Structures are given as structure tokens and as C-alpha cells.
Amino acid sequence: MNEKKALRSMKRKKFVTNSIVHVLLSILAVIWVFPIFWVVLTSFRAEKGSYVSSFFPKSYTLDNYKSLFTNTSVLNFPKMFTNTLIIAIFSCLISTFFVLSVSYCMSRLRFKMRKKYMNMAMILGLFPSFMSMVAVYYILKSIGLSEGAMIRVALVLVYSGAAGLQFYIAKGFFDTIPKALDEAAYIDGCTKWQVFSKVTIPLSKPIIVYTVLTSFMGPWVDFIFAKVICRANADYYTVAIGLWRMLEREYIDKWYTCFAAGAVCISIPIAILFIFMQRFYTDGLSGAVKG
Amino acid sequence: MKKKFLALSMATVMCFSLAGCGSSNEKAGGASSSDKASSASSASSSSSSAASTEEEEITCKMLVWSPSEDQSKDYDEWLQTQCEAFNAEHPNWNITFEYGVCAEGDAAKLITQDPDAAADVFMMSNDQLTNLLPINAVARIGGDTEKEVKENNSETMVSSLTVDGALYGIPFTSNTWFMYYDKSVFSEDDIKNLDTMLEKGVVSFPLTNSWYLASFYAGNGCTFFGDGYDASKGIDFSGQKASDVTEYLIDLKDNKNFKIDVDGSGIAGIRDGSIKAMFSGSWDYAEVKKALGDNMGVAQLPKYTLNGEEKQMYSFAGSKAMAVSSKTEYPQVAVALARYLASESAQKSHYDIRNIIPCNTKLLENEVFQSDELVQAQNNTVANTSIIQPFITEMGNYWTPTDNFGKSLRNNEITHDNAADMTEKWNKDMNTSAVN
Numbered sequence: 001m002n003e004k005k006a007l008r009s010m011k012r013k014k015f016v017t018n019s020i021v022h023v024l025l026s027i028l029a030v031i032w033v034f035p036i037f038w039v040v041l042t043s044f045r046a047e048k049g050s051y052v053s054s055f056f057p058k059s060y061t062l063d064n065y066k067s068l069f070t071n072t073s074v075l076n077f078p079k080m081f082t083n084t085l086i087i088a089i090f091s092c093l094i095s096t097f098f099v100l101s102v103s104y105c106m107s108r109l110r111f112k113m114r115k116k117y118m119n120m121a122m123i124l125g126l127f128p129s130f131m132s133m134v135a136v137y138y139i140l141k142s143i144g145l146s147e148g149a150m151i152r153v154a155l156v157l158v159y160s161g162a163a164g165l166q167f168y169i170a171k172g173f174f175d176t177i178p179k180a181l182d183e184a185a186y187i188d189g190c191t192k193w194q195v196f197s198k199v200t201i202p203l204s205k206p207i208i209v210y211t212v213l214t215s216f217m218g219p220w221v222d223f224i225f226a227k228v229i230c231r232a233n234a235d236y237y238t239v240a241i242g243l244w245r246m247l248e249r250e251y252i253d254k255w256y257t258c259f260a261a262g263a264v265c266i267s268i269p270i271a272i273l274f275i276f277m278q279r280f281y282t283d284g285l286s287g288a289v290k291g
Numbered sequence: 292m293k294k295k296f297l298a299l300s301m302a303t304v305m306c307f308s309l310a311g312c313g314s315s316n317e318k319a320g321g322a323s324s325s326d327k328a329s330s331a332s333s334a335s336s337s338s339s340s341a342a343s344t345e346e347e348e349i350t351c352k353m354l355v356w357s358p359s360e361d362q363s364k365d366y367d368e369w370l371q372t373q374c375e376a377f378n379a380e381h382p383n384w385n386i387t388f389e390y391g392v393c394a395e396g397d398a399a400k401l402i403t404q405d406p407d408a409a410a411d412v413f414m415m416s417n418d419q420l421t422n423l424l425p426i427n428a429v430a431r432i433g434g435d436t437e438k439e440v441k442e443n444n445s446e447t448m449v450s451s452l453t454v455d456g457a458l459y460g461i462p463f464t465s466n467t468w469f470m471y472y473d474k475s476v477f478s479e480d481d482i483k484n485l486d487t488m489l490e491k492g493v494v495s496f497p498l499t500n501s502w503y504l505a506s507f508y509a510g511n512g513c514t515f516f517g518d519g520y521d522a523s524k525g526i527d528f529s530g531q532k533a534s535d536v537t538e539y540l541i542d543l544k545d546n547k548n549f550k551i552d553v554d555g556s557g558i559a560g561i562r563d564g565s566i567k568a569m570f571s572g573s574w575d576y577a578e579v580k581k582a583l584g585d586n587m588g589v590a591q592l593p594k595y596t597l598n599g600e601e602k603q604m605y606s607f608a609g610s611k612a613m614a615v616s617s618k619t620e621y622p623q624v625a626v627a628l629a630r631y632l633a634s635e636s637a638q639k640s641h642y643d644i645r646n647i648i649p650c651n652t653k654l655l656e657n658e659v660f661q662s663d664e665l666v667q668a669q670n671n672t673v674a675n676t677s678i679i680q681p682f683i684t685e686m687g688n689y690w691t692p693t694d695n696f697g698k699s700l701r702n703n704e705i706t707h708d709n710a711a712d713m714t715e716k717w718n719k720d721m722n723t724s725a726v727n
Contacts, residue, residue: 048578049562050555073363137405146408231401232356232391232410250358250394250574253558 042260050256064261075255077262079235080242083152084219085269087238090156092216095163099211100204102163103170104196108182121165129162130224137228151229151236158225159218173207174200205280216273220266239266346383351621353386353628356393356401356410366644370632373640377631384624395419395611402428402616411619412629416466417451417609418682420459425684430615430622432458436630443635443651451610451679454520460612461633463641465650467608468503469672471561471579472568474588482568482588485595485604489543492567495552495560498544499701501693502607503570507536509605509678511597515689519681526689528718534711539597540700541707551701558582573648576665589668592676608677610650685724692720 038055043064045057068077106118136158140146145154177200185195201208219226223240230236237245243262246255353374361370374388391410393401398415399422406428415423423429432440437458441449444462452460472482476492488494497503509515512532517524543549550556550566558575560566562582570592571579580587592604613629615622631637638649648666649655660666680686696717699705705713 047562049559051559053559053563073365074359134404141405141408228404231404231408232393234359234392248394249396253555253575253578256555 039260039263042257043264045257045260048253048257050252064257065265068258068261068265071258075242075245075251076234076237077239077242077258077265080237080239081265083236084238084240087152087155087159088216088219088269091159091219092212094156095160095166095215095218096208096211098160098163099166099170099215100201100208101196103167103174104200106167106171107174108179108195108200109192121167125165125168133224133228136225140229146229146231147233149236151233154229155219155226155236155238158229159222160215163215170204170207170211173204177203209277209280212277213270213274217270220270346381348383348385349621349624350385351387351624352389353412353621353624354389354391354410355628356391356398356413358394358414359392360645362390362392369641369644373632373637374628377628380631381627386624386628398614399423402426406616407618409616409618411616411621411625412632413614413616414463414611415460415614416611417460417462418680418686420452420454421682421684421687423614424454424459427617429459430617430619430626432461432615432626432629436461436626439630443653445650445652445674447608447673447677447679448610448650451608451682452612460610460614461629462610462612462650463633463638464611464647465608465669465673466572466611467606467669467672467677468570468572469606469668469676470568470570470590470592471575471583472588472590473561473583474586476567477588482590482593484601485593488568488593489546489548493548493550493560493565494568495550495557495566496570497552497557498540499551499553499694499697501690501697504693504697505689506592506604506606507540507595507602508533510595510602511536515678515681516683516685519679520683522683522685525685525722526718528721529715533718534714535597537700537705537710537714538707539595541705541710544700553701573646573665573669576646589664591668591671603676606672606677607680608673609680609682688724689721692717 041055041057044060044062045052045064046059046061047057072078106114137146140154140157144150145157181199181203182195185199190198219238221240222238223244226238226241227244230238230241239262243259243266245251246259246262355370355374357370360366362368370390371388374386378384378386378388393410393413395414395416396419398413399419402409402413403422403426406426409428415429420429440458440461448462448465449458452458452462470482472488473492477488481487481491485494505513505515508528513526513528513536514524515526516522544551550560552569557566557569557571558578561569561579569575569579576589592606594601594603596602613633615625615629619625635651635654638647638651638654641647642649642660646665648669649660654660655666655670696705696713699713
């Protein structure tokens with residue numbers, strides 16, 4: 001009898017704590033998803049203007065997306081989108097290669113300045129990158145990259161240039177790969193490059209996914225450098241500048257809902273890349289070393 | 292210990308090297324800019340008079356900045372058309388045009404970043420001079436061009452671009468705000484007084500925006516830098532004359548027929564009919580027209596009743612102008628181009644294509660403009676119910692404290708009890724530089 005009671009009260013206790021936890025979690029989830037949900041709703045809103053009196057749109061439409069991609073004479077969103085995509089692809093390739101190579105060197109090779117270099121990278125990394133934007137602009141200008149089509153090159157350089165300093169996470173990951181694997185490969189006659197490309201890289205898919213994603217996202221979310229470098233050259237604007245301009249006084253009333261549509265569109269390439277890369281997350285080290 | 296010392300020394304070295312970079316850049320830029328500026332301005336004043344008589348052969352590139360609408364196909368590529376016409380008018384000049392996008396209000400931001408890369412000819416709103424003059428980025432307009440500008444523009448337009456007797460741009464439109472209202476709700480007599488309007492329908496006003504808020508205070512004797520140019524006089528929002536207005540605004544905000552216009556709620560209210568009158572500028576004309584149709588009325592600012600006396604509201608008026616960079620290699624070409632882009636015919640086509648209200652007085656006598664309600668409203672506002680928006684450097688301290696004051700009003704932080712104190716504190720903030 002007593003036992004039954006105790007069991008029941010335990011059950012009840014468990015139920016109560018579980019309910020509290022679930023309520024708390026759902027509140028947090030709502031808070032977190034709300035802004036995103038709202039942007040998506042706004043992108044389908046049929047009423048114009050930036051001010052609304054109700055949370056849910058009164059009527060829905062696809063026109064915002066249509067005009068975003070067809071009404072290109074004042075704010076050319078497709079062009080900005082292509083610019084950003086090109087820049088993102090190139091800076092993603094370059095900086096992924098850089099980050100992995102540097103991490104590999106820092107993790108596996110021993111040389112004189114190694115520790116000092118790592119300290120230096122750490123300290124440099126502590127400074128906000130936009131601190132150097134004026135200097136970066138003048139350097140790019142002095143080598144002739146601040147005008148015309150070279151702006152794209154300049155932006156690729158800016159976004160991938162700091163890659164050599166961002167090796168800490170990848171290096172930490174490489175450190176966890178057993179050295180025994182490398183040694184076995186050396187005994188079989190591998191060169192350092194072959195060890196890197198044939199042993200280390202296939203074993204570090206999760207960190208490659210992480211590096212690719214972060215470096216691909218950089219150009220989509222950066223505003224400061226794009227603004228400083230593009231200045232008045234509207235043909236080379238990236239989406240960040242374009243979206244910002246849609247919210248300026250002279251455009252906001254007409255472009256507000258298109259802005260939301262644009263924000264949704266930006267998430268598409270990043271989401272595609274993520275879904276494609278996601279399956280590599282699970283792989284990694286499984287079954288590399290036995291015993 | 293050794294490691295720490297090394298890290299620290301590296302950090303300091305880096306800091307110094309970076310700091311060194313910054314200042315040397317600035318110095319170099321600053322020095323060369325002032326040199327070139329003086330030479331460019333002297334050249335421009337002498338050459339613009341020469342241009343009309345005999346032109347030497349010049350082949351050059353001209354970089355022109357304008358808002359993107361002026362270059363867009365939707366608006367018949369106004370800028371490109373005008374520039375080509377200019378080229379055709381000067382057979383001895385062989386000009387290749389390049390275009391960049393820069394809205395009138397962003398000119399200073401882009402140019403201060405790198406004055407050497409500024410466009411030869413750009414459009415600016417007159418308040419941009421605040422930041423452009425200290426770095427000598429704008430060339431002075433002299434000679435025939437100056438004479439022409441003074442002949443063809445109202446005194447307000449000319450003085451909005453004049454600093455210490457020197458003219459720095461060629462105006463092509465005025466820039467201010469006025470009142471849109473619903474004719475079916477308010478009669479011609481109603482719109483003369485804000486308080487009468489509030490009895491008949493809902494009025495919305497951007498109380499939290501410093502560009503608008505000053506209008507009430509300016510109506511009751513508060514002044515900006517004396518007549519707008521004397522920095523030593525400061526902004527005078529002190530004492531009874533200002534606190535009375537604050538008291539009025541507290542009541543206004545609590546009026547059930549009054550709504551604060553914020554984040555576009557005004558135009559949204561006009562659309563759904565919940566708001567019958569709002570205050571804005573020509574940029575909202577098309578949308579208001581679409582919402583109200585034939586019932587749309589546009590008018591200069593009303594008066595308001597303060598302690599039984601009628602006071603006139605005064606908006607800030609400014610101008611938008613064609614300006615010439617002091618760094619341009621061919622000042623005579625650049626000045627002539629700026630003059631052409633702000634000429635009578637260019638203003639006319641700017642109006643036809645983009646509804647940009649002209650400011651050329653000869654052009655405004657034209658019947659088309661005499662019968663256009665928007666043009667009339669804007670020009671009446673500039674002539675009767677506006678003060679020139681001051682653009683001396685000290686004006687920079689006005690905006691943020693005033694925005695905050697408007698927000699405090701909205702949030703009921705300012706009440707009848709503390710109105711006088713809060714107004715006094717605000718007055719002090721406006722006259723203190725945030726930087727020093």
C-alpha cells in the first residue's frame with residue numbers, strides 16, 4: 001500500500017517536473033523561432049508598407065518574390081545575389097583550403113616559430129576585424145582593386161584573407177586524430193601531402209563541413225567591408241548592402257515586404273549547402289583505429 | 292613570464308603599427324585635399340566664365356553620382372540622357388561618362404571615406420556641407436555660374452548653399468516636409484489650425500523624429516544659432532518659450548485624435564482610413580495619392596494654439612544641389628556639367644520623369660507648375676512656413692538629444708510636473724558637443 005503510494009507520488013513528481021521543463025522549452029522555442037517566422041510571414045504579406053497593425057497578414061501573395069526578382073531597375077537584387085554567390089563560392093574554396101592546411105601544419109609539423117605564430121594569431125584574433133577596414137580599403141586601392149570588376153576580387157581577398165589565423169578549431173580537431181595513423185602512412189611511403197590529403201582529410205569531415213559553412217556564410221552576412229569597398233559602385237553590391245538599402249527612407253515603404261522576401265531567399269543557398277554537408281557530420285572518426 | 296612578455300610586446304607593436312597607418316593616411320589625405328581644393332575652386336571660378344566664349348579641346352572622363360532612380364530604365368535614364376545631351380552641346384569636349392550610385396543624403400559618408408575617389412559631379416542635400424566643408428571636398432562655385440544661380444533661385448535656396456559668402460552647389464530642388472490631408476474631412480479653413488483639425492479627425496505627426504519636432508518650438512520664438520549661421524549664439528530652447536511648447540505637446544500627445552507617426556504608421560493609417568492627416572514630404576506623394584485619390588489635399592503647415600495665441604509651425608527647409616568635387620581634374624568641365632544638370636530644361640525633365648519639384652524661379656512661373664498642388668504646397672511651405680535647416684558643424688549636436696526628447700515625450704517620462712526641467716536639460720544637451 002505504502003509502496004504504491006510512494007510510486008504514485010514519484011510518478012506525479014516526474015510528471016510535474018517534465019511538464020515544467022517542456023513548458024519552459026516550448027516558451028524558449030517560440031521566442032527563438034518567432035522572428036524568423038515573422039520574416040517568412042512578412043515576405044508573403046500582401047499589404048504594403050512597413051507598418052502593420054496585426055501579426056498575421058490580412059492576405060497573402062507571391063508578388064513580393066516576383067517583384068524582388070523582376071523589378072530590377074532601381075535595386076537589382078538578382079545581380080546582388082549573383083555577386084554574393086560568386087564571392088561566397090570563391091572565398092569558401094580559398095579559405096577552406098587555407099584553414100585546413102594551416103591547421104595541419106600547426107597540428108603535425110614542428111618548426112621554430114610554431115608556438116610564437118600561434119600566440120600571434122590568438123592575439124590578432126582578439127581584435128575586431130573591422131578595426132582595419134580603412135587600412136584595408138587604402139591597400140586595395142593602392143593595388144588597383146577598388147574600381148570596376150576588380151571589386152569582386154577585392155571582396156574575395158578580404159573574406160578569405162584572414163583564414164590563416166582561424167585555425168584554432170580545426171587544429172584542435174586534427175590533434176585528436178591519432179598520430180599512429182600518420183606514422184603508418186609514412187612507413188608505407190606516403191609524403192606529407194599524401195598523409196594530409198589521403199589520411200587526415202578523409203578523417204576530418206565534420207570539421208571540413210564546419211569550415212566550409214562558416215566561410216561560405218561570411219560574405220552573405222558581412223556588411224561593413226562590402227560597404228566600404230563597393231562605395232558607389234552599385235553593380236557590385238552584395239545582398240547585405242541591397243537589403244540595407246531597401247530599408248532606407250526613400251525605399252522602405254515600397255520595398256519592405258520585398259526585403260523580407262530577400263532575407264528568406266538568402267537563407268536558401270546556405271540551407272542547401274548545409275543539408276548537403278550535413279550527412280558528413282555523422283561520419284568522422286568511426287572505425288579509424290582498432291583496439 | 293617570457294612568453295607573456297613576448298605576447299604583450301607583439302600586441303603593443305601591432306597596435307602602434309596600425310595606429311601609425313591610420314594617422315599617416317589621414318594626414319596625407321587631408322593635406323593634399325586642401326591643396327587641391329583651393330586650386331580647383333580658383334580654377335573653376337575663372338574657367339566657367341571662359342567656357343562660354345571659347346572652349347579648348349578636352350578629352351576626359353567624368354564620374355557622376357546620383358540616386359539609382361536617376362539612372363534606372365524605369366525613369367528613362369534621366370541622368371544618362373542629360374549627360375549625353377551635355378556632351379553633344381560641347382563639340383570640343385569629348386567626355387566619357389561613368390556613373391555611380393549615391394543618394395543625396397549619403398554624399399558626405401561616401402566622400403569622407405576617400406575624398407580622392409569622389410565623383411567629379413555629385414548630388415547632395417545641403418546639410419551634407421556640414422561634413423564636406425571641413426575636409427575641403429566641395430569646390431566653390433564662382434563666376435557666371437554663381438551669378439546665374441542667384442538670378443534663378445529664391446533667396447532661401449541660395450542661402451541654403453552659401454557659407455561665408457561662398458556658394459558650394461547648384462540647387463535643383465527644395466527639400467522639406469508639409470501636410471497631407473483628407474479633403475472630405477477637413478475644409479480649407481480647418482487646415483489653418485492644427486487644433487481645429489484635431490477636433491474633426493485623426494492627425495498623425497512624427498513626434499519622435501528630430502527633423503519634425505523642432506517645428507513647434509521654432510513657432511514660439513526658439514532659435515537656431517541666431518539666424519542659422521552664428522555658432523556662438525547656440526541653439527536657444529531655454530526658458531518659458533520652450534517649456535510652454537513642451538506643455539502643449541504633452542496635451543497634444545494625450546489627445547485621442549492624435550497619433551504619433553513612427554515606423555511608417557502614418558502612411559499605413561492613411562491607407563486604411565484610420566488617419567486623416569499626416570506630415571511628410573514629396574517622397575510620399577505617390578502613395579498618399581493612391582490611397583486618397585481625389586480627396587487628397589496638400590498644404591503648408593498649419594498654426595497651433597498655444598495658451599490662446601496662434602503660433603505658426605516652421606519646418607526645416609533645405610535644398611538638393613549639384614556639387615563639384617574639389618579633386619576633379621577638369622573643374623571647367625565639371626562645373627559646366629553640374630550647371631547643365633541643374634538647368635531649367637534638366638529640372639523640367641526631372642519633374643516630368645521623377646516628380647522632382649523644380650526650384651528654378653523662371654521655370655516655376657510656368658502654368659504647369661502653378662496648377663500642380665504638390666509643387667504649390669512645397670513651395671508655399673518653403674516660402675511661408677519654414678526656416679533654413681542650419682548646417683554649421685554645431686548643428687550635429689541637435690539630432691540625438693532631440694530624438695531622445697521626443698521618445699521621452701512618447702513614453703510619458705515628461706509630464707506637466709517636470710516639463711520645464713526636462714526642456715532645460717534638453718536645451719543644455721543640444722548645446723554640448725557629444726564628442727568633446
